[in-house]
Amino acid sequence: MRSRAEIVDWARSCYEDLDFLITQQCLDDGQKAAGFLPVYAPREIIHAAGMLPVGIYGGGDQIEIIRGDAYYQSYICHLPRSVIELAHSGKFDFLDAMLFPSTCDVIRNLSGMWQVMFPDLYVRYLDLPHVREPSLGGAFWEGEMRTLLAALSEVAGTKPSDDDVRASIVVYNEVRQVLRDLYNSRRDEPWRIPSEELYLLLRAGEVVDPQTFIDHARAYLRAVHQEEPHIKDRSRVIVVGAFCEQPPLGLIKTIERAGCYIVDDDFIFGNRLISCDIPIDGDPVKNLSAAFIGHSEKTSVLYEPDPKGKKRLMKERATAARADGIIFAAASFCDPALLDRPMLRAGAEANSIPCIAFKYSENTGQFQQFREQAGTFSDSIKLWGGV
Numbered sequence: 327m328r329s330r331a332e333i334v335d336w337a338r339s340c341y342e343d344l345d346f347l348i349t350q351q352c353l354d355d356g357q358k359a360a361g362f363l364p365v366y367a368p369r370e371i372i373h374a375a376g377m378l379p380v381g382i383y384g385g386g387d388q389i390e391i392i393r394g395d396a397y398y399q400s401y402i403c404h405l406p407r408s409v410i411e412l413a414h415s416g417k418f419d420f421l422d423a424m425l426f427p428s429t430c431d432v433i434r435n436l437s438g439m440w441q442v443m444f445p446d447l448y449v450r451y452l453d454l455p456h457v458r459e460p461s462l463g464g465a466f467w468e469g470e471m472r473t474l475l476a477a478l479s480e481v482a483g484t485k486p487s488d489d490d491v492r493a494s495i496v497v498y499n500e501v502r503q504v505l506r507d508l509y510n511s512r513r514d515e516p517w518r519i520p521s522e523e524l525y526l527l528l529r530a531g532e533v534v535d536p537q538t539f540i541d542h543a544r545a546y547l548r549a550v551h552q553e554e555p556h557i558k559d560r561s562r563v564i565v566v567g568a569f570c571e572q573p574p575l576g577l578i579k580t581i582e583r584a585g586c587y588i589v590d591d592d593f594i595f596g597n598r599l600i601s602c603d604i605p606i607d608g609d610p611v612k613n614l615s616a617a618f619i620g621h622s623e624k625t626s627v628l629y630e631p632d633p634k635g636k637k638r639l640m641k642e643r644a645t646a647a648r649a650d651g652i653i654f655a656a657a658s659f660c661d662p663a664l665l666d667r668p669m670l671r672a673g674a675e676a677n678s679i680p681c682i683a684f685k686y687s688e689n690t691g692q693f694q695q696f697r698e699q700a701g702t703f704s705d706s707i708k709l710w711g712g713v
């Protein structure tokens with residue numbers, strides 16, 4: 327049986343593997359791979375086409391940006407620069423397709439750049455539906471996924487049947503279940519599951535085949551529940567806004583070491599965007615579409631039709647996670663996160679939920695300021711129930 331340390335070491339090696347060697351080892355003979363940018367892409371469709379879905383999250387704090395800066399204005403977030411840097415360094419040469427979801431203008435523009443830079447690659451801008459009406463957004467998204475499945479199958483040289491799509495749904499239902507188990511375990515006993523370790527597992531899950539992730543995540547859960555926990559007197563917080571460009575690992579560690587337990591977050595949010603198990607009876611592509619339309623979690627990258635929905639959201643999340651406070655942490659110049667922040671914060675403050683806010687970049691290297699801010703926040707919650 328693998329120990330907790332062995333599993334975390336494996337996850338860390340996946341996270342640090344910017345050459346994607348571990349990912350390439352997961353490919354069966356002749357199998358192809360499709361990359362996708364944050365936040366959400368239908369992994370079931372990529373998988374059903376016979377390809378390995380690979381989440382692309384930039385280079386974090388591990389690479390120096392030389393060419394990437396030339397493609398974007400200096401004020402734009404960091405993620406697209408490091409993605410371009412990795413591409414120009416040949417790190418994505420093993421990918422046979424690249425998908426760009428309609429997360430924001432930056433990622434939309436990146437899809438156009440990709441078509442110019444890599445004309446021989448299959449590149450697709452995934453226009454996610456924002457109208458939550460099955461006959462409109464649902465029908466549109468179903469059509470988009472059928473087109474995507476046909477195109478990826480052509481790239482992969484496969485002919486997937488409905489049963490292949492059903493089999494992929496079953497695999498990703500299990501991924502969703504193990505993610506729920508990880509998140510529920512951390513919420514209930516955050517002293518057992520440091521967010522640094524959970525985060526490393528999430529990152530590994532983006533770059534290996536789903537069954538390998540499921541096996542490691544299940545083994546991790548078994549291992550942590552066999553250990554004697556060391557419970558610390560910390561404040562319970564939710565980290566909101568880090569759904570696309572990811573914070574450096576040091577920042578996640580810093581928040582917890584400063585006296586907070588992270589009990590919910592938005593890290594790698596696309597893997598949990600659909601909250602339910604997806605049924606496999608009937609038309610599987612229709613089912614995928616219905617799940618997206620009817621069961622997507624609320625997020626800044628999807629339209630919220632209820633004008634009061636965003637104001638209610640923080641209270642709902644804090645209640646569900648039994649959180650004492652909220653840390654709004656977004657990438658610098660992240661439009662979706664920062665445009666939502668005033669509404670989300672107003673909703674939190676109207677419900678007397680203590681909040682602090684800061685911005686980061688994936689390559690931020692100094693954490694002292696965050697340590698002081700998070701430490702003071704945690705102390706103030708403990709002493710006075712808020713700031």
Ligand code: SF4
Pocket residue numbers: 403404405406429430431432433570571657659660661662663
């Ligand atoms: S960090 Fe924000 S602005 Fe930048 S690519 Fe992601 S969603 Fe878009």
